[in-house]
Amino acid sequence: MRPISYGRQYIDEEDVREVIDVLRSDYLTQGPKVEEFERKLGEYTGARYVVSFSNGTAALHAAYFAGGLGPEDEIITTPNTFAATSNAALYIGAKPVFVDIEPETGNIDVSKVEEKIT
Structure with missing residues (x-):
């Protein structure tokens, strides 16, 4: 049986740096990066409300x-x-x-x- 790939991610060096910055910050959860992500995703999609999980x-x-x-x-x-x-x-x-x-x-x-x- 041939396995079916679960998925492939594209993670560049900027992604790695951003994750390291969050890990070294005081805001591992519920910090400014979460709010920034939700705001930018709302702008990109035109969604009025965005909640990340x-x-x-x-x-x-x-x-x-x-x-x-x-x-x-x-x-x-x-x-x-x-x-x-x-x-x-x-x-x-x-x-x-x-x-x-x-x-x-x-x-x-x-x-x-x-x-x-x-």
């Missing part, structure tokens, strides 16, 4: 919660994804429901989603 799992957890999902709700996803998709559902008491992928694309098979809705 420490990782994708935390962002999904917040999105599910903000969407009003909770116990008795189901989240349809594919098992061929990062564990955070299902874990964030479990954190709020929701149930992950799995739909297989299309072998050609690796994406969820949308033709099978409706039959999984309860």
Whole structure:
């Protein structure tokens, strides 16, 4: 079986210097760099509100919660994804429901989603 690459990052020397500056500062979390990032991302995307998270799992957890999902709700996803998709559902008491992928694309098979809705 040929492994599927998780992703490739592009990190240049400026990125490394910026991280070192934060690590050596008094603001490892919630400092001015977080505010700067959120402001610049809002300007770039035109978004009125921007909230950054420490990782994708935390962002999904917040999105599910903000969407009003909770116990008795189901989240349809594919098992061929990062564990955070299902874990964030479990954190709020929701149930992950799995739909297989299309072998050609690796994406969820949308033709099978409706039959999984309860």
